[in-house]
Amino acid sequence: MITLSHVSKYYTEGIPALNDVNIEIEEGEFVFIVGNSGSGKSTFLKLLTKELEPSQGVITVNGINLKKLRRRRIPMYRRNIGMVYQDFRLLKDRNVYENVAFAQRVIEMSPRQIKKDVPLMLSTVGLAAKYKSKPKELSGGEQQRVAIARALINKPKILLADEPTGNLDPDNAWDIMSLLDSINARGTTVVVVTHNMEIVKAMRKRVITLKKGVVIDDTKAGEWNA
């Protein structure tokens, strides 16, 4: 599903953000990417969404070689990837329903389909009752649920989460991780970048550890012990 082959990324001459990285993630896998600040975790995600180009190496996602992907095809490619961020990135002037519907509107889904899909997705993430609320009226956990609903509404094959629990208290963090786990159980490949070792340890998933842009550890599900 996701393959990085000898991928390096240099922002400035000589200092690699990622250095000769080789990673293969299978369809339906749940993978944690861990590492300290500056280890290259965010660069890894940005390469997958094609916000960045690798300096060297080949990245293949869903059978698409990203180097050969034409600029005008990028929007279509991104529709197969859902993104969730630490700071939620919701539209503050719109309510829960509109935030989720927005993701369908921008890919030109019909209004009828939007009216059908959004309430269903809000039920899935447990926010059906709060569809009229503005982001500022929601807790951090609820805001992240809205962000997850927005990421999933277009049924992507891959969900990338960048520190999804970074701004949440432990209870909410666990709720979000269970939600991501259930999404993975329905077949979506989930890649989570996190600092939260407690969650990583408890979830017993595959863990890839980055340090200064290099993969220093890749542990199979159920085998990881920090």
Place this chain on the structure above:
Amino acid sequence: MHKLSTYIYTLKQGIVNIGKNKMFSLASVATMAACIFLFGIFYSIVSNFQSIVKDAEEKVAITVFFDEELTEDEIKEIGDRISKRSEVKKMVYISPEQAWEDYKEKYFEGNEALSAGFEEDNPLANSANYQIYLSDVSKQASLVKYIKQQDGVRQINKSDVVANTLSDFNKLLGYISAAIIIILLLVAVFLISNTIMVGINVRKDEIAIMKLIGATDFLVKEPFIIEGVLIGLVGSAIPLGILYLMYGRIITYIMEHFIFLNNIMKFLPANTIFKMLTPISLILGVGIGYVGSKITLRKHLKV
């Protein structure tokens, strides 16, 4: 091809953009309105002057006299050759008899007895002439040159001063208005471009999310183009309305307070002016809005 719902959505977003960015949008509409207002004023002045110049040009004529020994047929033969020239709009042949009749009417009116002595001997027997009206006064010199080359032409009466002044004044007016209009349009493009740039900054986060979700360039950019076009449209429609209301009143005021102008000037009616001014202004407004937003999007929005 996009869905109808997509066009409706981008139109709505364009309107929302204006709402989110009220002060800058208002400033842009006001500047655009000022530009189109000034353009309208210049257009009205230039159109009226051109109409006055055209009226005056139509009254400018060259008179061509012929050698004494030439018969009427020979004169008409030369006349046929001249009439084929592109500079000629209209030619009138004045026979010696007609010339004498006109002369008598002008100078012996009321004293017809005085002219009776000339009955048998037309004093203007050699005054057969052509009065030639030009299609374009600026081409008078080339026509005169051609006529002079014709055998049998004795004399050409013309007014170089009137011809040159009218044609030069017309040109000068054209250059001045073109220069002012170009400057105004550049200012308008700059301001719209600035408004769109502010709009892009206000919606920076939204644009980033749109791009990551998989929105096409069209969907990201179109609301800003619609914003620019709407600003241009509103900014040109408002001054057109004001100008339309003002035009008739100003003409009436000038005619009432500067009565001497009635004899030398005839103003164009509002409908004649606005038949051209309305589409030109609207196209200009929409065009400036479109160009202004396109320039900014190309410069500041990488999708």
